[in-house]
Amino acid sequence: MLAAVRSAAVLGIDAYDVTVEVDAALGLPQWTIVGLAAGAVKESRERVHSAIVNAGFTLPPRRVTVNLAPADTPKSGSAFDLPIALALLMATGQLARSAADGLTVVGELGLDGSIRPIRGALPLARHAARTPGETLVLPPANITEASLVTTVRLAALPELGPLVRALRDQLLPAAETPRPPNRARVADSVDFADVAGQAGAKRALEVAAAGGHNVLLIGPPGAGKTMLARRLPTILPVLSETETLDVIAVHSVAGVLASDDPLPPPRPFRSPHHTVSAAGLLGGGSAPRPGEVSLAHHGVLFLDELLEFPRSLLDALRQPLEDGRVVIARARRSVTFPARFTLIAATNPCPCGQAGDPRGACRCTPAVVARYQSRLSGPLADRIDVHVAVGAVPLRSLDPAAPGDSSATMRGRVDAARGIQHKRYDAMRSGHGITCNAHAPGRWLQAETPVAPRARELLVAAAERLALSARGYHRVLKVARTIADLEGDDMVGVPAVAEALRYRPAECGAVTLAGRRGADGAGAI
Numbered sequence: 266m267l268a269a270v271r272s273a274a275v276l277g278i279d280a281y282d283v284t285v286e287v288d289a290a291l292g293l294p295q296w297t298i299v300g301l302a303a304g305a306v307k308e309s310r311e312r313v314h315s316a317i318v319n320a321g322f323t324l325p326p327r328r329v330t331v332n333l334a335p336a337d338t339p340k341s342g343s344a345f346d347l348p349i350a351l352a353l354l355m356a357t358g359q360l361a362r363s364a365a366d367g368l369t370v371v372g373e374l375g376l377d378g379s380i381r382p383i384r385g386a387l388p389l390a391r392h393a394a395r396t397p398g399e400t401l402v403l404p405p406a407n408i409t410e411a412s413l414v415t416t417v418r419l420a421a422l423p424e425l426g427p428l429v430r431a432l433r434d435q436l437l438p439a440a441e442t443p444r445p446p447n448r449a450r451v452a453d454s455v456d457f458a459d460v461a462g463q464a465g466a467k468r469a470l471e472v473a474a475a476g477g478h479n480v481l482l483i484g485p486p487g488a489g490k491t492m493l494a495r496r497l498p499t500i501l502p503v504l505s506e507t508e509t510l511d512v513i514a515v516h517s518v519a520g521v522l523a524s525d526d527p528l529p530p531p532r533p534f535r536s537p538h539h540t541v542s543a544a545g546l547l548g549g550g551s552a553p554r555p556g557e558v559s560l561a562h563h564g565v566l567f568l569d570e571l572l573e574f575p576r577s578l579l580d581a582l583r584q585p586l587e588d589g590r591v592v593i594a595r596a597r598r599s600v601t602f603p604a605r606f607t608l609i610a611a612t613n614p615c616p617c618g619q620a621g622d623p624r625g626a627c628r629c630t631p632a633v634v635a636r637y638q639s640r641l642s643g644p645l646a647d648r649i650d651v652h653v654a655v656g657a658v659p660l661r662s663l664d665p666a667a668p669g670d671s672s673a674t675m676r677g678r679v680d681a682a683r684g685i686q687h688k689r690y691d692a693m694r695s696g697h698g699i700t701c702n703a704h705a706p707g708r709w710l711q712a713e714t715p716v717a718p719r720a721r722e723l724l725v726a727a728a729e730r731l732a733l734s735a736r737g738y739h740r741v742l743k744v745a746r747t748i749a750d751l752e753g754d755d756m757v758g759v760p761a762v763a764e765a766l767r768y769r770p771a772e773c774g775a776v777t778l779a780g781r782r783g784a785d786g787a788g789a790i
Protein backbone atom coordinates (compact mmCIF):
# COMPACT_ATOMS: atom_id res chain seq x y z
CA MET A 266 0.00 0.00 0.00
CA LEU A 267 1.24 3.51 -0.78
CA ALA A 268 1.23 6.50 1.57
CA ALA A 269 2.69 10.00 1.48
CA VAL A 270 3.55 12.61 4.11
CA ARG A 271 4.66 16.16 3.39
CA SER A 272 8.03 17.22 4.78
CA ALA A 273 10.56 19.90 3.92
CA ALA A 274 14.30 20.24 3.54
CA VAL A 275 16.65 23.17 4.02
CA LEU A 276 18.66 24.58 1.13
CA GLY A 277 20.89 27.51 1.99
CA ILE A 278 18.75 29.35 4.53
CA ASP A 279 15.51 28.60 2.72
CA ALA A 280 13.48 25.42 2.64
CA TYR A 281 11.57 23.53 -0.04
CA ASP A 282 8.83 20.89 -0.04
CA VAL A 283 9.78 17.24 0.05
CA THR A 284 7.13 14.54 -0.27
CA VAL A 285 8.00 11.36 1.60
CA GLU A 286 6.36 8.43 -0.17
CA VAL A 287 6.40 4.95 1.31
CA ASP A 288 5.30 1.82 -0.48
CA ALA A 289 4.94 -1.30 1.68
CA ALA A 290 4.42 -4.17 -0.75
CA LEU A 291 4.13 -7.90 -0.25
CA GLY A 292 7.41 -9.61 -0.97
CA LEU A 293 10.71 -10.42 0.65
CA PRO A 294 11.25 -8.02 3.55
CA GLN A 295 13.71 -5.38 2.48
CA TRP A 296 14.17 -1.61 2.61
CA THR A 297 15.13 0.65 -0.27
CA ILE A 298 15.43 4.42 -0.08
CA VAL A 299 15.56 6.46 -3.28
CA GLY A 300 15.64 10.18 -4.04
CA LEU A 301 19.31 11.15 -3.64
CA ALA A 302 19.48 10.36 0.06
CA ALA A 303 22.85 10.96 1.76
CA GLY A 304 24.32 8.93 4.64
CA ALA A 305 22.20 10.10 7.57
CA VAL A 306 18.98 9.64 5.57
CA LYS A 307 19.94 6.10 4.56
CA GLU A 308 20.55 5.24 8.21
CA SER A 309 17.01 6.31 9.04
CA ARG A 310 15.90 2.72 8.45
CA GLU A 311 17.43 1.52 11.73
CA ARG A 312 16.04 4.45 13.74
CA VAL A 313 12.57 4.21 12.18
CA HIS A 314 12.38 0.44 12.72
CA SER A 315 13.35 0.58 16.40
CA ALA A 316 11.23 3.66 17.09
CA ILE A 317 8.09 2.07 15.60
CA VAL A 318 8.52 -1.16 17.53
CA ASN A 319 9.46 0.55 20.81
CA ALA A 320 6.50 2.94 20.49
CA GLY A 321 4.23 -0.11 20.52
CA PHE A 322 3.38 -0.46 16.83
CA THR A 323 4.15 -3.35 14.56
CA LEU A 324 6.29 -3.82 11.48
CA PRO A 325 4.79 -6.48 9.25
CA PRO A 326 7.38 -8.08 6.95
CA ARG A 327 7.08 -6.08 3.73
CA ARG A 328 9.20 -4.84 0.87
CA VAL A 329 9.46 -1.16 1.80
CA THR A 330 10.42 1.51 -0.72
CA VAL A 331 10.91 5.09 0.49
CA ASN A 332 11.00 7.83 -2.11
CA LEU A 333 11.96 11.40 -1.29
CA ALA A 334 10.50 13.63 -4.00
CA PRO A 335 11.67 15.70 -5.85
CA ALA A 336 14.17 12.97 -6.61
CA ASP A 337 16.79 15.20 -8.24
CA THR A 338 17.81 17.26 -5.19
CA PRO A 339 20.27 15.80 -2.66
CA LYS A 340 18.74 15.17 0.80
CA SER A 341 20.77 15.03 3.95
CA GLY A 342 20.24 14.96 7.69
CA SER A 343 17.94 13.02 9.93
CA ALA A 344 14.80 15.21 9.76
CA PHE A 345 13.00 12.73 7.48
CA ASP A 346 12.87 10.01 10.18
CA LEU A 347 9.53 11.16 11.52
CA PRO A 348 7.71 11.62 8.19
CA ILE A 349 9.08 8.25 7.02
CA ALA A 350 7.77 6.59 10.21
CA LEU A 351 4.32 8.17 9.82
CA ALA A 352 4.12 7.21 6.15
CA LEU A 353 5.19 3.65 6.99
CA LEU A 354 2.48 3.39 9.65
CA MET A 355 -0.04 4.61 7.05
CA ALA A 356 1.25 2.21 4.40
CA THR A 357 0.89 -0.70 6.85
CA GLY A 358 -2.65 0.28 7.82
CA GLN A 359 -1.91 1.50 11.36
CA LEU A 360 -2.80 5.12 10.68
CA ALA A 361 -5.36 6.66 8.34
CA ARG A 362 -3.78 7.94 5.14
CA SER A 363 -5.48 11.27 5.56
CA ALA A 364 -4.10 11.69 9.12
CA ALA A 365 -1.27 13.96 8.00
CA ASP A 366 -3.27 16.20 5.66
CA GLY A 367 -2.39 19.84 6.23
CA LEU A 368 0.80 18.90 8.06
CA THR A 369 4.46 19.39 7.26
CA VAL A 370 6.42 16.91 9.37
CA VAL A 371 10.10 17.01 10.36
CA GLY A 372 12.02 15.33 13.17
CA GLU A 373 14.72 12.84 14.03
CA LEU A 374 13.74 9.66 15.87
CA GLY A 375 15.58 8.06 18.76
CA LEU A 376 15.55 4.26 18.96
CA ASP A 377 13.09 4.51 21.87
CA GLY A 378 10.60 6.50 19.79
CA SER A 379 11.56 9.90 21.16
CA ILE A 380 11.47 12.86 18.75
CA ARG A 381 14.81 14.62 18.65
CA PRO A 382 15.87 18.09 17.53
CA ILE A 383 16.91 18.93 13.99
CA ARG A 384 18.83 21.77 12.34
CA GLY A 385 17.12 24.54 10.42
CA ALA A 386 13.85 24.80 12.40
CA LEU A 387 13.51 28.51 11.65
CA PRO A 388 13.83 28.23 7.85
CA LEU A 389 11.42 25.28 7.97
CA ALA A 390 8.90 27.33 9.97
CA ARG A 391 9.26 30.27 7.57
CA HIS A 392 8.61 27.87 4.71
CA ALA A 393 5.55 26.25 6.30
CA ALA A 394 4.15 29.71 7.05
CA ARG A 395 3.86 30.33 3.32
CA THR A 396 1.08 27.71 3.01
CA PRO A 397 -2.06 29.08 4.67
CA GLY A 398 -3.50 26.76 7.31
CA GLU A 399 -0.44 24.50 7.39
CA THR A 400 0.72 23.03 10.71
CA LEU A 401 4.41 22.28 11.20
CA VAL A 402 5.00 19.16 13.29
CA LEU A 403 8.48 19.32 14.74
CA PRO A 404 10.56 18.22 17.75
CA PRO A 405 9.75 19.97 21.05
CA ALA A 406 13.37 21.10 21.42
CA ASN A 407 12.96 23.22 18.27
CA ILE A 408 9.81 25.01 19.39
CA THR A 409 11.42 28.14 20.84
CA GLU A 410 13.33 28.74 17.63
CA ALA A 411 10.43 27.98 15.27
CA SER A 412 8.04 30.14 17.27
CA LEU A 413 10.02 33.22 16.25
CA VAL A 414 7.92 32.87 13.11
CA THR A 415 4.62 33.99 14.55
CA THR A 416 2.43 33.20 11.56
CA VAL A 417 2.63 29.41 11.55
CA ARG A 418 0.80 26.84 13.69
CA LEU A 419 3.23 24.51 15.42
CA ALA A 420 2.69 21.09 16.97
CA ALA A 421 5.28 19.21 18.94
CA LEU A 422 4.95 15.99 20.91
CA PRO A 423 7.95 14.41 22.59
CA GLU A 424 7.42 10.86 21.30
CA LEU A 425 6.18 8.93 18.32
CA GLY A 426 3.51 7.00 20.31
CA PRO A 427 1.59 10.02 21.62
CA LEU A 428 1.93 11.77 18.25
CA VAL A 429 0.36 8.85 16.35
CA ARG A 430 -2.46 8.59 18.92
CA ALA A 431 -3.17 12.32 18.60
CA LEU A 432 -3.28 11.98 14.81
CA ARG A 433 -5.62 8.99 15.07
CA ASP A 434 -7.96 10.98 17.29
CA GLN A 435 -7.59 14.04 15.04
CA LEU A 436 -6.66 16.01 18.16
CA LEU A 437 -3.21 17.33 17.48
CA PRO A 438 -2.65 20.05 20.09
CA ALA A 439 -0.97 23.29 19.01
CA ALA A 440 2.33 23.71 20.80
CA GLU A 441 2.59 26.31 23.50
CA THR A 442 4.98 28.86 22.17
CA PRO A 443 7.31 30.32 24.74
CA ARG A 444 8.08 34.00 24.60
CA PRO A 445 11.56 34.45 23.20
CA PRO A 446 13.94 35.55 25.92
CA ASN A 447 14.64 39.25 26.10
CA ARG A 448 18.05 40.18 24.97
CA ALA A 449 19.95 43.31 25.90
CA ARG A 450 20.24 45.74 23.03
CA VAL A 451 23.97 45.34 22.79
CA ALA A 452 26.51 43.11 24.42
CA ASP A 453 27.82 45.94 26.55
CA SER A 454 30.60 44.29 28.49
CA VAL A 455 32.92 46.55 26.51
CA ASP A 456 32.62 50.25 25.67
CA PHE A 457 34.49 52.76 23.55
CA ALA A 458 34.97 54.80 26.72
CA ASP A 459 37.56 52.17 27.73
CA VAL A 460 39.80 53.32 24.88
CA ALA A 461 42.05 56.21 25.85
CA GLY A 462 42.97 58.68 23.10
CA GLN A 463 42.72 57.22 19.57
CA ALA A 464 40.15 59.88 18.66
CA GLY A 465 41.03 59.52 14.96
CA ALA A 466 40.51 55.76 14.98
CA LYS A 467 37.27 56.08 16.93
CA ARG A 468 35.99 58.63 14.46
CA ALA A 469 36.87 56.30 11.56
CA LEU A 470 34.99 53.45 13.22
CA GLU A 471 32.00 55.71 13.77
CA VAL A 472 32.00 56.56 10.06
CA ALA A 473 32.33 52.86 9.22
CA ALA A 474 29.41 51.94 11.51
CA ALA A 475 27.26 54.78 10.18
CA GLY A 476 27.63 53.73 6.54
CA GLY A 477 28.41 50.00 6.83
CA HIS A 478 31.92 50.50 5.41
CA ASN A 479 34.78 48.02 5.71
CA VAL A 480 37.75 49.05 7.84
CA LEU A 481 41.44 48.20 8.06
CA LEU A 482 43.33 49.17 11.22
CA ILE A 483 47.10 49.26 10.81
CA GLY A 484 49.58 49.86 13.58
CA PRO A 485 52.28 48.62 15.91
CA PRO A 486 51.65 45.94 18.57
CA GLY A 487 49.77 47.10 21.64
CA ALA A 488 48.32 50.21 20.01
CA GLY A 489 44.79 49.03 20.73
CA LYS A 490 43.68 47.70 17.32
CA THR A 491 42.06 44.57 18.69
CA MET A 492 40.53 46.59 21.50
CA LEU A 493 38.99 49.07 19.04
CA ALA A 494 37.68 46.39 16.68
CA ARG A 495 35.92 44.47 19.46
CA ARG A 496 33.98 47.61 20.32
CA LEU A 497 32.56 48.14 16.82
CA PRO A 498 29.38 46.09 17.50
CA THR A 499 28.55 48.37 20.45
CA ILE A 500 27.84 51.28 18.10
CA LEU A 501 26.01 49.42 15.35
CA PRO A 502 22.25 49.97 15.09
CA VAL A 503 19.91 47.22 16.29
CA LEU A 504 18.77 44.72 13.71
CA SER A 505 15.32 44.95 12.20
CA GLU A 506 12.94 42.04 12.74
CA THR A 507 13.62 40.54 9.30
CA GLU A 508 17.37 40.93 9.75
CA THR A 509 17.13 39.18 13.11
CA LEU A 510 15.28 36.25 11.54
CA ASP A 511 17.90 36.05 8.76
CA VAL A 512 20.68 35.94 11.34
CA ILE A 513 18.93 33.25 13.36
CA ALA A 514 18.20 31.26 10.19
CA VAL A 515 21.92 31.15 9.31
CA HIS A 516 22.85 30.12 12.85
CA SER A 517 20.06 27.54 12.83
CA VAL A 518 21.24 25.93 9.60
CA ALA A 519 24.80 25.92 10.95
CA GLY A 520 23.47 24.05 13.99
CA VAL A 521 25.01 26.45 16.49
CA LEU A 522 21.90 27.66 18.34
CA ALA A 523 21.06 26.57 21.86
CA SER A 524 17.55 25.08 21.77
CA ASP A 525 16.23 26.92 24.84
CA ASP A 526 17.78 30.26 23.96
CA PRO A 527 17.91 30.48 20.19
CA LEU A 528 18.72 34.16 19.89
CA PRO A 529 22.29 34.87 18.86
CA PRO A 530 23.92 38.08 20.12
CA PRO A 531 22.19 41.28 18.91
CA ARG A 532 24.79 41.82 16.21
CA PRO A 533 26.89 38.93 15.01
CA PHE A 534 30.59 39.43 15.69
CA ARG A 535 32.74 36.67 14.29
CA SER A 536 36.50 36.60 14.69
CA PRO A 537 37.93 33.50 13.03
CA HIS A 538 41.58 32.69 13.71
CA HIS A 539 43.99 32.95 10.80
CA THR A 540 44.35 29.15 10.75
CA VAL A 541 40.67 28.80 9.75
CA SER A 542 40.06 26.47 6.77
CA ALA A 543 38.47 27.66 3.55
CA ALA A 544 35.33 25.66 4.39
CA GLY A 545 35.29 27.15 7.89
CA LEU A 546 35.55 30.69 6.57
CA LEU A 547 33.36 30.51 3.48
CA GLY A 548 31.15 27.52 4.18
CA GLY A 549 31.31 24.03 2.77
CA GLY A 550 31.06 20.34 3.45
CA SER A 551 29.22 17.64 1.54
CA ALA A 552 25.92 18.94 2.91
CA PRO A 553 27.03 22.58 2.77
CA ARG A 554 26.96 24.51 6.02
CA PRO A 555 27.46 28.25 6.40
CA GLY A 556 30.94 29.48 7.24
CA GLU A 557 32.17 32.44 9.27
CA VAL A 558 31.29 34.95 6.53
CA SER A 559 27.65 33.86 6.72
CA LEU A 560 27.57 33.64 10.51
CA ALA A 561 28.68 37.29 10.34
CA HIS A 562 25.69 38.16 8.08
CA HIS A 563 24.23 41.55 9.12
CA GLY A 564 27.09 41.88 11.60
CA VAL A 565 30.85 42.13 11.79
CA LEU A 566 33.57 39.84 10.48
CA PHE A 567 36.78 40.64 12.34
CA LEU A 568 40.01 39.38 10.83
CA ASP A 569 42.69 40.07 13.40
CA GLU A 570 46.29 39.79 12.16
CA LEU A 571 44.93 40.05 8.60
CA LEU A 572 48.22 39.41 6.84
CA GLU A 573 48.69 36.10 8.67
CA PHE A 574 45.70 34.71 6.73
CA PRO A 575 46.69 32.78 3.59
CA ARG A 576 46.37 35.00 0.57
CA SER A 577 44.11 32.51 -1.18
CA LEU A 578 41.60 32.89 1.67
CA LEU A 579 41.73 36.68 1.53
CA ASP A 580 41.17 36.59 -2.21
CA ALA A 581 38.17 34.31 -1.71
CA LEU A 582 36.58 37.04 0.41
CA ARG A 583 36.14 39.20 -2.65
CA GLN A 584 32.96 37.51 -3.80
CA PRO A 585 31.04 37.83 -0.50
CA LEU A 586 32.33 41.40 -0.09
CA GLU A 587 31.00 42.30 -3.52
CA ASP A 588 27.75 40.31 -3.66
CA GLY A 589 26.79 39.91 -0.01
CA ARG A 590 26.51 36.16 -0.44
CA VAL A 591 28.60 33.05 -0.99
CA VAL A 592 27.84 30.38 -3.52
CA ILE A 593 29.07 26.93 -2.65
CA ALA A 594 29.24 24.96 -5.87
CA ARG A 595 28.37 21.30 -5.74
CA ALA A 596 28.08 18.87 -8.63
CA ARG A 597 24.32 18.42 -8.31
CA ARG A 598 23.20 21.70 -6.86
CA SER A 599 24.97 24.79 -5.64
CA VAL A 600 23.94 26.37 -2.38
CA THR A 601 23.83 30.09 -1.64
CA PHE A 602 24.25 31.52 1.83
CA PRO A 603 23.86 35.21 2.67
CA ALA A 604 27.07 36.95 3.74
CA ARG A 605 26.52 40.70 4.01
CA PHE A 606 28.89 41.72 6.75
CA THR A 607 31.05 44.66 7.70
CA LEU A 608 34.69 43.61 7.50
CA ILE A 609 37.04 44.94 10.11
CA ALA A 610 40.62 43.87 9.75
CA ALA A 611 43.66 44.64 11.85
CA THR A 612 47.30 44.19 11.03
CA ASN A 613 50.81 45.23 11.88
CA PRO A 614 52.53 47.00 9.01
CA CYS A 615 55.45 44.52 8.97
CA PRO A 616 56.61 41.36 10.79
CA CYS A 617 58.17 43.35 13.67
CA GLY A 618 55.22 45.70 13.73
CA GLN A 619 57.17 48.95 13.76
CA ALA A 620 57.35 49.93 10.08
CA GLY A 621 56.72 53.62 9.66
CA ASP A 622 57.71 54.38 13.25
CA PRO A 623 59.08 57.93 13.26
CA ARG A 624 61.93 56.91 15.62
CA GLY A 625 63.05 54.26 13.14
CA ALA A 626 62.34 51.35 15.48
CA CYS A 627 61.59 48.96 12.60
CA ARG A 628 64.17 46.21 12.11
CA CYS A 629 62.67 44.73 8.92
CA THR A 630 64.37 45.19 5.56
CA PRO A 631 62.32 46.96 2.90
CA ALA A 632 62.06 43.66 0.99
CA VAL A 633 60.62 41.91 4.05
CA VAL A 634 58.11 44.71 4.60
CA ALA A 635 57.13 44.63 0.93
CA ARG A 636 56.65 40.86 0.97
CA TYR A 637 54.54 41.08 4.12
CA GLN A 638 52.33 43.79 2.70
CA SER A 639 51.96 42.13 -0.68
CA ARG A 640 49.75 39.51 0.97
CA LEU A 641 46.97 42.05 0.97
CA SER A 642 45.99 41.95 -2.66
CA GLY A 643 45.07 45.19 -4.39
CA PRO A 644 41.49 44.13 -5.14
CA LEU A 645 40.82 43.30 -1.47
CA ALA A 646 42.40 46.54 -0.24
CA ASP A 647 40.26 48.34 -2.82
CA ARG A 648 37.12 46.92 -1.17
CA ILE A 649 38.12 48.34 2.20
CA ASP A 650 36.90 51.93 2.28
CA VAL A 651 38.37 53.08 5.54
CA HIS A 652 42.08 52.55 6.16
CA VAL A 653 43.21 53.86 9.54
CA ALA A 654 46.66 54.12 11.04
CA VAL A 655 46.46 53.36 14.74
CA GLY A 656 49.61 54.75 16.32
CA ALA A 657 50.84 53.85 19.78
CA VAL A 658 49.04 55.94 22.39
CA PRO A 659 51.31 58.36 24.22
CA LEU A 660 51.43 57.15 27.82
CA ARG A 661 50.24 60.47 29.15
CA SER A 662 46.96 60.11 27.27
CA LEU A 663 46.18 56.85 29.10
CA ASP A 664 44.45 59.05 31.66
CA PRO A 665 41.25 57.48 32.95
CA ALA A 666 40.07 60.91 34.11
CA ALA A 667 39.63 62.08 30.52
CA PRO A 668 37.75 59.34 28.65
CA GLY A 669 36.65 60.02 25.08
CA ASP A 670 33.17 59.42 23.70
CA SER A 671 31.31 56.44 25.08
CA SER A 672 29.66 53.84 22.87
CA ALA A 673 26.22 55.26 23.72
CA THR A 674 27.19 58.73 22.49
CA MET A 675 28.70 57.38 19.30
CA ARG A 676 25.71 55.09 18.71
CA GLY A 677 23.36 58.04 18.97
CA ARG A 678 25.12 59.72 16.04
CA VAL A 679 25.31 56.44 14.09
CA ASP A 680 21.56 55.85 14.57
CA ALA A 681 20.75 59.33 13.30
CA ALA A 682 22.90 58.83 10.18
CA ARG A 683 21.34 55.42 9.56
CA GLY A 684 17.87 56.97 9.87
CA ILE A 685 18.70 59.33 7.02
CA GLN A 686 19.95 56.41 4.92
CA HIS A 687 16.82 54.34 5.59
CA LYS A 688 14.69 57.17 4.23
CA ARG A 689 16.96 57.50 1.21
CA TYR A 690 16.91 53.79 0.32
CA ASP A 691 13.23 53.31 1.11
CA ALA A 692 12.52 56.08 -1.38
CA MET A 693 14.73 54.34 -3.91
CA ARG A 694 12.50 51.24 -3.61
CA SER A 695 15.32 49.11 -4.85
CA GLY A 696 13.87 45.91 -3.46
CA HIS A 697 17.47 44.81 -2.91
CA GLY A 698 17.30 45.30 0.82
CA ILE A 699 19.86 48.10 0.72
CA THR A 700 19.96 49.87 4.05
CA CYS A 701 23.27 51.74 4.10
CA ASN A 702 25.57 53.75 1.86
CA ALA A 703 28.24 51.06 1.60
CA HIS A 704 25.81 48.76 -0.20
CA ALA A 705 24.22 51.32 -2.51
CA PRO A 706 25.00 50.96 -6.22
CA GLY A 707 27.84 53.42 -6.93
CA ARG A 708 26.37 54.80 -10.13
CA TRP A 709 23.01 55.38 -8.50
CA LEU A 710 24.66 57.25 -5.65
CA GLN A 711 26.73 59.29 -8.10
CA ALA A 712 23.57 60.33 -9.94
CA GLU A 713 21.48 61.00 -6.85
CA THR A 714 23.90 62.60 -4.38
CA PRO A 715 24.19 66.37 -4.51
CA VAL A 716 27.89 67.27 -4.31
CA ALA A 717 29.06 70.87 -3.87
CA PRO A 718 31.01 72.05 -6.97
CA ARG A 719 34.25 72.63 -4.98
CA ALA A 720 33.93 69.20 -3.39
CA ARG A 721 33.44 67.60 -6.80
CA GLU A 722 36.56 69.35 -8.11
CA LEU A 723 38.51 68.00 -5.15
CA LEU A 724 37.15 64.51 -5.73
CA VAL A 725 37.98 64.48 -9.43
CA ALA A 726 41.47 65.88 -8.88
CA ALA A 727 42.18 63.34 -6.14
CA ALA A 728 40.81 60.49 -8.24
CA GLU A 729 43.27 61.41 -10.98
CA ARG A 730 46.18 61.81 -8.59
CA LEU A 731 45.45 58.51 -6.82
CA ALA A 732 44.60 56.80 -10.14
CA LEU A 733 41.35 55.59 -8.63
CA SER A 734 39.34 52.95 -10.44
CA ALA A 735 35.67 53.68 -11.08
CA ARG A 736 34.91 51.50 -8.09
CA GLY A 737 37.45 53.40 -5.99
CA TYR A 738 35.83 56.69 -7.02
CA HIS A 739 32.39 55.46 -6.05
CA ARG A 740 33.68 54.14 -2.78
CA VAL A 741 35.18 57.50 -1.81
CA LEU A 742 31.86 59.10 -2.69
CA LYS A 743 29.99 56.60 -0.52
CA VAL A 744 32.20 57.34 2.49
CA ALA A 745 31.80 61.08 1.88
CA ARG A 746 28.02 60.56 1.69
CA THR A 747 28.16 58.83 5.10
CA ILE A 748 30.22 61.64 6.61
CA ALA A 749 27.68 64.17 5.33
CA ASP A 750 24.87 62.01 6.77
CA LEU A 751 26.61 62.08 10.16
CA GLU A 752 26.55 65.87 9.91
CA GLY A 753 22.92 65.84 8.79
CA ASP A 754 23.92 67.55 5.49
CA ASP A 755 22.03 66.83 2.31
CA MET A 756 24.89 68.23 0.20
CA VAL A 757 28.28 66.52 0.25
CA GLY A 758 30.77 69.30 0.91
CA VAL A 759 34.54 69.73 0.82
CA PRO A 760 35.18 68.55 4.41
CA ALA A 761 33.31 65.29 3.82
CA VAL A 762 35.21 64.54 0.61
CA ALA A 763 38.53 65.50 2.20
CA GLU A 764 37.94 63.20 5.16
CA ALA A 765 36.81 60.33 2.91
CA LEU A 766 39.97 60.73 0.81
CA ARG A 767 42.12 60.54 3.93
CA TYR A 768 40.70 57.05 4.59
CA ARG A 769 41.80 55.89 1.16
CA PRO A 770 45.29 54.39 0.88
CA ALA A 771 47.45 56.25 -1.63
CA GLU A 772 48.19 53.02 -3.43
CA CYS A 773 45.95 50.05 -2.91
CA GLY A 774 47.84 47.16 -1.44
CA ALA A 775 50.56 49.41 -0.04
CA VAL A 776 50.08 49.48 3.69
CA THR A 777 52.29 52.18 5.04
CA LEU A 778 52.27 54.39 8.05
CA ALA A 779 53.90 57.23 6.21
CA GLY A 780 50.76 59.34 6.03
CA ARG A 781 49.39 62.10 8.16
CA ARG A 782 48.90 61.49 11.83
CA GLY A 783 46.37 62.98 14.18
CA ALA A 784 47.45 64.81 17.30
CA ASP A 785 46.94 61.69 19.41
CA GLY A 786 48.96 59.44 17.21
CA ALA A 787 46.04 58.04 15.23
CA GLY A 788 45.09 59.24 11.83
CA ALA A 789 44.26 58.24 8.36
CA ILE A 790 46.83 57.06 5.92
Ligand SMILES: Nc1ncnc2c1ncn2[C@@H]1O[C@H](COP(=O)(O)OP(=O)(O)OP(=O)(O)O)[C@@H](O)[C@H]1O
Nearest residue numbers: 459460461462463485486487488489490491492658
Ligand atom coordinates in the same frame (compact mmCIF):
# COMPACT_ATOMS: atom_id res chain seq x y z
N1 LIG B 1 44.12 53.41 23.66
C1 LIG B 1 44.15 52.54 24.66
N2 LIG B 1 43.44 52.78 25.77
C2 LIG B 1 43.46 51.90 26.79
N3 LIG B 1 44.16 50.76 26.79
C3 LIG B 1 44.89 50.47 25.72
C4 LIG B 1 44.92 51.34 24.59
N4 LIG B 1 45.71 50.79 23.66
C5 LIG B 1 46.15 49.63 24.17
N5 LIG B 1 45.67 49.43 25.41
C6 LIG B 1 45.95 48.29 26.25
O1 LIG B 1 46.84 47.45 25.57
C7 LIG B 1 46.28 46.15 25.39
C8 LIG B 1 46.67 45.62 24.04
O2 LIG B 1 45.93 46.26 23.05
P1 LIG B 1 45.49 45.50 21.74
O3 LIG B 1 45.53 44.05 21.95
O4 LIG B 1 44.23 46.09 21.28
O5 LIG B 1 46.67 45.91 20.77
P2 LIG B 1 46.87 45.57 19.25
O6 LIG B 1 47.06 46.85 18.56
O7 LIG B 1 45.79 44.71 18.79
O8 LIG B 1 48.24 44.79 19.28
P3 LIG B 1 48.78 43.60 18.33
O9 LIG B 1 49.28 44.25 17.09
O10 LIG B 1 49.89 43.01 19.12
O11 LIG B 1 47.66 42.68 18.11
C9 LIG B 1 44.81 46.32 25.59
O12 LIG B 1 44.20 45.16 26.08
C10 LIG B 1 44.73 47.46 26.56
O13 LIG B 1 44.85 46.97 27.88
Ligand SMILES: [Mg+2]
Nearest residue numbers: 490491569611
Ligand atom coordinates in the same frame (compact mmCIF):
# COMPACT_ATOMS: atom_id res chain seq x y z
MG1 LIG C 1 45.73 42.73 18.20
